[in-house]
Amino acid sequence: MDPPASPAPPPQHVRRRRSIGVHAPWWFALPAVAIYLFIVVVPSLRGAVFSFTDWNGLSSDWDFVGVANFIEVMTNRRALAALRNTVLLAFVVTVIQNGIGLLLALGLNSVVKSRMLLRVVFFAPVVLTPLVSGYIWSYLLAPRGAVNAALTSLGLETWTRDWLGDPSTALYAICLSIIWQFSGYSMVIFLAGLQAIPEDVLEAATLDGAGVWRRFWNIVLPLLNGALVINLMLSLIGGLKQFDQVMAMTGGGPGVATETISTTIYKNAFSSGQYPVSIALAVVMTILIAILATIQYRLTLRKAD
Template sequence: MRAPWWFVVPAAAMYLFVVVVPSLRGAVYSFTDWNGMSAEWDFVGIANFVEVVTDRRALAALRNTVVLAAVVTIVQNVIGLLLALALNSVFRSRFVLRVVFFAPVVLTPLVSGYIWSYLLAPRGAVNQALISLGLEGWTRDWLGDPATALYAICLSIIWQFSGYSMVIFLAGLQAIPEDVLEAATIDGAGAWRRFWNVVLPLLNGAVVINLMLSLIGGLKQFDQVMAMTGGGPGIATETISTTIYKNAFSSGEYPVSIALAVVMTMVIAILATIQYRLTLRKAD
């Protein structure tokens, strides 16, 4: 009988050559002046990283990415938790509603972005609904206004992935022993105290997972931004991912793009490590 680790060799080899090797080569190129085509390049030290932290567009993209990730993380998890609490109750249509709220998750982010681009267009469904309610003064070009474009993208992301957070919270809620809740009720705890002092602490693992997944997803957001605004108007909705793409394939600034990608990868790796540590602590 062969050793069990032989079964992971094909997948490990694929991961090594498709992910690890290109990532390491990219990290090396971030310290060079490679133009993306030539086989010759020179080391330039940290010059590319200096350009990243001094470039106005990159800094604007960083700010937008932080705002987007923060808004999406907070709102998506609040909505997901509220949906999970509501649909954890026993009523006839709860299974149908779970499917309905989870359904947007199966769409690709690109499709979700196109749907919301149509809804938020100047003559789209949102503005038409406002007009029909007599709120013409509230209508606007939601994706063409720098003040609202980024939050419109946040709305699209939250709509698509709140159901994903709901499922994780729902799994956590259903793992809570019923006798624990009954004991809290017998002790005189009301609905709010049961939630705050019993349910929420027992949901700690689900909370950590949801927060980290939504935060990391927000930090690397690309598809919906490109589908809805392309980073515009101006640079109002540029994110780190769209800046990497445009620097590499529009401006030909490959080393700067790679340096920015390395920075983003390190940030996400740190967050993933934090999530892993917190999850282990919860398991212990």
């Protein structure tokens, strides 16, 4: 008896079509990857090379100077003040913005009436550009602005001051502007996480006698870990890169009280012409963001475990 014949291989055009189908997602992603490489990766690598040179920004002639630009960054008082201000701003914004966002999300998640309207109201500042937000708060915090007028009407004249002209309050005034604008963004992410929590889990905990605080700490917060990681990462990185609101509200002043890494990079490059130093500072900022974001991410995951 003859053995059964093996099935004939598919025609060549069928095999080619299957091969194209398997690799189709990569072909669709190729244009975006190419644009990203051309616009982001290549300039970043080229800039990293120039941070070790004395390039003046225009000439094609330059010499390697080793780590001289990085030494200048680490010993420059203005750059060190900017680094300190940046870390402080990022910390304050990250903690308070996410705290307010979580409280708003918890409140909206338990509200039935007017929930959609309240979402729109709390999210509305997010659609503004940071520059517009900065100008709004500049008017509010001006010596004759609405904040001082409100304090005066309440009989608190001693509390009035030039909020953006006082070195002790200027940086925190900028933090207030950022928190006001982006707390709604954190709220939306937390709200999505809350609505993904199964209702039967919370009901079972309630039947077991768990109170509001115990349900939040033992059930809600662990299940919000994904939303928490996303919010912390976004707010931390956004705070470390802050530029628009600082330039709109104070320009880095008074003195260096609100100078950040981003504003220092801008001024060194476009006001002082110190392009290699600016690039070196940008490299330092990139490394700082990567380190802090990695630490924060790992600590959050460890807490979840």
